[in-house]
Amino acid sequence: MTQPRTNLRIDPQRLWDTIMETAQFGATPKGGIKRLTLSDDDKKVRDWFKAQAEALGCTVTIDEVGNMFARRPGRNNDLLPIAMGSHLDTQPTGGKFDGVLGVLGALEAMRTLVETGYETNAPIEVVNWTNEEGSRFAPAMLCSGVYAGVFTPEYAYAREDREGKKFGEELERIGYRGSEKAGAHKLGALFELHIEQGPILEDEGRMIGIVTGVQGMRWYEVTVTGQESHTGATPMRLRRNALLGAAKMIERVHEIALAHPPGVGTVGLVEVKPNSRNVVPGEVFFTVDFRHPEEEVLDAMEAEFRKALPEAMADQKLAYEEKRIWISPAVKFHPDLIACVRAGAEQAGFTTREMVSGAGHDAAYIARVAPTTMIFVPCAGGISHNEEESTTFDECAAGAQVLLNAVLEYDRQLAG
């Protein structure tokens, strides 16, 4: 550990210009990006990325599900590469920063290394994971999932968009089905820079989120059944109003989350049948989303939720069906990488706070197969998946600088 720290500086203007340049691939009139996975615009940004990386002297390899790895050799190429990256695909009405900042911030870090001629111990790579968003082909984080062994390549190939086009065929069509087996391309570490997609950093006036893990998530679906009836002709005492039971649960889910900080709980989707002004609702479907960094606490939240359901239904004599449809276990990032991010942020002089990611990210799957962590920067109002998504020039630069610092700090520890 005798190798001294470096003081390389990324170029904030070059990073910003790069973000604005690639925002043209799929630009929307309102200033956002529509760059669905494996679309023509996705091909354009991939081609651009490959060309930029090759211009830096990097070798670009592509695996069988389109994940891209741009590699700059190190002093000791027997070491596994230190990777930085995220994703270049967007939501249908996405912003300019979600995912993009993580890849282009990494590219900026790589450019800084090349420009200064700095020689790392390990090889350094910039990664672009395929189909993080899952908007065109569900589920989300598909190809970091394949890389980590969560899904098979065949599963990915068979995913269909709403027009019936298959992931595998579209991957071939745009020329990004590579020969490398997914997961065979081993990583020594992955640092993912990302916008927070929440309001905490902005609210507290801090620049850098040191991300220690990803919350565990559990999704549920509930269908409440009462009796459809005429609003005018059905006295209160003879009603079985399904919406009343659902309304109570909307409040209970909120209360359960409040009782388990920093957990969150949300009913985000509600469908009322027949949904008519003068009919007492006979059926209501709603979804529940619970998240918490600790699985044991999620167990407790789930138990309280399941206890609350029959209580909420009793008054109106409602029936209900409840089903847990998805879980994503809590992830704890690697302490060594977290320490590198902390050191990198301190070195750059930014305010920080530790936080747990509330959203899923490629890093959450990669953490299963390689040491991993994330760096967050603020986004205005916590707004994301939206054309109004906004992270400032300074915030983008801060994120890329901390990313570079963290990677170099990790690399420094590999010396000798």
Added chain:
Amino acid sequence: MTQPRTNLRIDPQRLWDTIMETAQFGATPKGGIKRLTLSDDDKKVRDWFKAQAEALGCTVTIDEVGNMFARRPGRNNDLLPIAMGSHLDTQPTGGKFDGVLGVLGALEAMRTLVETGYETNAPIEVVNWTNEEGSRFAPAMLCSGVYAGVFTPEYAYAREDREGKKFGEELERIGYRGSEKAGAHKLGALFELHIEQGPILEDEGRMIGIVTGVQGMRWYEVTVTGQESHTGATPMRLRRNALLGAAKMIERVHEIALAHPPGVGTVGLVEVKPNSRNVVPGEVFFTVDFRHPEEEVLDAMEAEFRKALPEAMADQKLAYEEKRIWISPAVKFHPDLIACVRAGAEQAGFTTREMVSGAGHDAAYIARVAPTTMIFVPCAGGISHNEEESTTFDECAAGAQVLLNAVLEYDRQLAG
């Protein structure tokens, strides 16, 4: 008042057969009726009704909006006619009894008068009001409304269905635009027999509802605005969840109604935006329907509702807009006619209860221009506007018998 009571009996089987016969005009595979206003099936049932009435010796006149009046003269034709009737149009997936029973029960009563050669003091009429349902051409109760001066004929003619066809043109097309000015055809009284469309008679095991009026109704629309945000990345304390405010109001509307018996209150329609599992709802639109027999109580319910709104919004710092979009004042039916229904039910030996109609009916408008009341019979489970709508052979017969008795009781009082 010296004229003795008669003891005429309607023919239950003939009534039932007539209901089943006309149910073929627009019959649905599931046993209901689709007989939208001014459709070809509406024309068929109108032609059938006219032919049946004329076969009884009645004179059928049609007014400018298609309301049909089948008249049998009385002993004193200077007296205004005593009318019975309802409507022959149905909902798109309607049942066999809503409206239909009121016209065919009246036709059965008329047949009984003709068959027995019974001579009334006043002329007796059977009425079929055009477009009670309002499914094809909104609003409901359109042509009883024109008759009562609530709407102009021009307003009715200009109503359009979803295909852009105009009420006036469709009325011409099926040949039911009459020459008589709407409302010029004066009525001395109107008795409307109808299925309850609610569960009260069935729940209490009573046969006849003596309807003393129609509840006042008030409709409201509320839009709640919070902040759309990511369910995972937005901590509870930084949320502005519009659905939480709406959920509280769904419960408050119910509680306000419970506090003002026999009032009712319902949120029937809810639209959540963006309605996604992993987005905290940023906007919720919902409707409110309050009904009560007394306007003063409706005023109090409205005041409590408006007081509850800001309270429900406070916790999540939500904004809201509330608008009263429709009112229908409470209607009190004529005490003399109500007394005749009571006497008619007692004479026939049926169990009764007084009740206030929770739904709107043609009689509610006609009450503005002529003495009016209604008779209810049970319908299974309170289910109406549905192909499963069900009223039994005995219940149909009971309703028609009480209708005839009530009309003859009223007519008896005109003697001398």
